[in-house]
Amino acid sequence: MKIGSESIKRIKAVASKEVKEVVRVRLFLLLAFVVPFIMFIVFGYGISLDIEHMPFAYIDYDRSQLSAQLVDKFRNRYFDFTEEILSPQEADRLLTTGKLRAVLVIPPDFSRNIYKNRNADVQFLIDGGYPYRALTMKGYGQAIIGAFNRELLADKLGQSGYPQLITQPIKIETRYFFNESLKSSYALVPSLIAIILLMNPAVLTALAVSREKEFGTIYNIYSTPIRKWEFLTGKILPYLVISAMNFTVLVITVKFLFQIPMKGHFIYLLPGAMVYVLINVSIGLLVSSVTKTMVSAQIVTIIITVIPAFLYSGLLIPVSNLEGEARVMAYLYPTIHFMKIIHGVYLKNLNFVALLPQVFLLLIYFFVLFSLSILVFRKREG
Numbered sequence: 001m002k003i004g005s006e007s008i009k010r011i012k013a014v015a016s017k018e019v020k021e022v023v024r025v026r027l028f029l030l031l032a033f034v035v036p037f038i039m040f041i042v043f044g045y046g047i048s049l050d051i052e053h054m055p056f057a058y059i060d061y062d063r064s065q066l067s068a069q070l071v072d073k074f075r076n077r078y079f080d081f082t083e084e085i086l087s088p089q090e091a092d093r094l095l096t097t098g099k100l101r102a103v104l105v106i107p108p109d110f111s112r113n114i115y116k117n118r119n120a121d122v123q124f125l126i127d128g129g130y131p132y133r134a135l136t137m138k139g140y141g142q143a144i145i146g147a148f149n150r151e152l153l154a155d156k157l158g159q160s161g162y163p164q165l166i167t168q169p170i171k172i173e174t175r176y177f178f179n180e181s182l183k184s185s186y187a188l189v190p191s192l193i194a195i196i197l198l199m200n201p202a203v204l205t206a207l208a209v210s211r212e213k214e215f216g217t218i219y220n221i222y223s224t225p226i227r228k229w230e231f232l233t234g235k236i237l238p239y240l241v242i243s244a245m246n247f248t249v250l251v252i253t254v255k256f257l258f259q260i261p262m263k264g265h266f267i268y269l270l271p272g273a274m275v276y277v278l279i280n281v282s283i284g285l286l287v288s289s290v291t292k293t294m295v296s297a298q299i300v301t302i303i304i305t306v307i308p309a310f311l312y313s314g315l316l317i318p319v320s321n322l323e324g325e326a327r328v329m330a331y332l333y334p335t336i337h338f339m340k341i342i343h344g345v346y347l348k349n350l351n352f353v354a355l356l357p358q359v360f361l362l363l364i365y366f367f368v369l370f371s372l373s374i375l376v377f378r379k380r381e382g
Contacts, residue, residue, distance in 0.1 A: 010226045014234025018208060022238060028204070032239075036200045036246045037253070043192050044258060047316075049184035051136040053080045054101040059091060060084065064111035070122070073148050074104065078140045091125060101127045102137050114152065178263075178347040188315065189258050190346045193250050194338045195309045197273070198280050201243045203301050205284025208235055209377075210297035213288075229374050236281040243277040264345035268352045272341035275362040279334050280305075282369035289376040308333050315339070334365045 022028045056079035060067050075081060082100065085091055094100040105123035113120040124141045128134040179186045209232075212218040221231055251269075254260050262269075284301060291297040310316060312330035319330045330336055337358045344350035344358075 007227070007230050010224075010230045011234040011237070014226070014231055015237040018235055018238045021208075021211075022242075028207075031200070031204060031207075032242045033246065036196050037249060039199075040192055040196050040250055040253060041257075043195070044185075044189045044253075047188050047192075049132075049188065049316075051133050051140075052077050054078060054133075054137060055080055055082055055099060056102050056104070057082050057085045057091070057094065057100050058104040058106065059086065059088070060106045061108040062106050062110040066111040066114060067106045070106065070110075070145075070148055071104065073144045074141075076144075078137075095125060095127050098127070101133070102141070104141075178343075185258065186260055187343065187347065189260055190254055190262075190342050191313075191315050191339055193247065193254070193273075194276070194313065194335050194342055195315060196250060197243060197247060197277055197338075198309050198313075198335055199302070199305045200246065201239050201277050201280040202284040202287070202305050203298060204239050204242070205236055205281040206288040206291070206297040206301040207284075207294050208239070209285060209288035210291055210294045214293050228377050232285055232370075232373055232377060236278075236285065239281050239284075240277060243281070244274075247273050247277070260346070262346050263349040264351070266345075268350070268355060269341065269345045271352070272338055272355060272359050272362060275359060275366055276334065276338040278366045279362060279369060282366060282373055285373035286369060286376060289373055289378075309335060312336070313339055334362055337361050337365075 022032060056074060058071050058074070060071060079102065085094065085103070088105070091100070091103040091105070095103065103125040105125065107121060107123075110120045110122065122145070124138070126134050126137050126141075176182060212221065251262075251266065255262065283305065287301045287304070288297050291300060308329065312319070312322070312326065312333055313335040314330070319327065319336055322330055341355050341358050344355055
């Protein structure tokens with residue numbers, strides 16, 4: 001495949017024609033610039049895995065100093081107190097209507113059992129409608145009561161005259177790397193860049209070629225000496241520029257609107273992003289080469305990009321948790337590799353050398369997909 005002056009002229013001509021089409025059709029302008037930004041804002045504010053400020057209430061039958069201390073331990077960022085309730089029936093009603101997510105029930109013999117060195121049971125009622133949220137709240141409750149148990153044990157040993165005894169022979173001290181505050185937005189919002197850059201370029205490119213077929217203007221291309229690779233290259237160039245502009249806007253949005261810092265350097269993100277966009281416009285070319293109408297091209301592109309983007313990219317479900325065919329499917333899509341680049345730059349401050357394996361894998365994806373697009377595209381119908 002030689003690139004001479006004639007090839008460059010033909011590519012420029014196709015690219016210039018495509019730019020005029022994008023500018024002329026308002027729908028394409030909206031799809032190119034407005035839709036990606038709106039999707040990013042909607043997903044950015046709508047997707048969160050943080051379980052905090054859950055509506056919480058308690059029933060205290062004991063009314064003792066110890067029970068009040070236990071209730072006070074639940075006053076933190078994970079639970080929002082509404083009010084004390086007086087009966088299990090009321091707790092059931094509030095949990096059913098969704099006004100509460102959890103209720104702590106302290107029995108009347110709570111403090112008496114503790115003072116007599118007996119087990120004191122408490123009940124923690126949790127709305128289990130969403131299992132992930134319920135399990136997380138269960139963990140919060142167990143951690144809070146566990147800390148309260150250690151405090152009670154230390155007090156008892158001190159009152160018995162054995163303050164020198166170690167109440168915790170092994171004490172674990174946890175330190176979180178890369179996302180010290182454990183805010184899910186620090187990982188999720190930058191990851192949405194990969195999702196938007198997967199869907200939008202692919203859809204735009206698929207529509208660009210299928211539009212030529214549907215309107216019949218593709219026959220003008222058939223009658224020219226332009227080669228297939230020249231036509232397809234000219235077609236994708238405008239969308240590469242559009243995607244580069246969208247990528248820049250999204251990075252700025254992450255920084256200033258969502259207030260999420262980038263620990264690494266922006267330059268280290270560029271090579272992976274550029275190759276990733278090339279992959280996705282190649283997906284659009286491949287789809288448009290096997291479809292004849294814009295509607296069919298759009299439907300097929302959405303099916304093969306949107307659904308896997310959320311299920312198999314690692315955005316919501318870690319790929320390490322997937323098994324069998326699902327895990328294979330995840331690695332068949334290039335998104336997981338670009339996700340690693342985004343996390344490496346945003347969270348881990350990795351340099352370009354550390355990111356090279358992922359960039360190399362993305363290059364392989366691009367060459368395979370673009371070559372398939374050239375092979376499948378026919379310069380004549382039939």
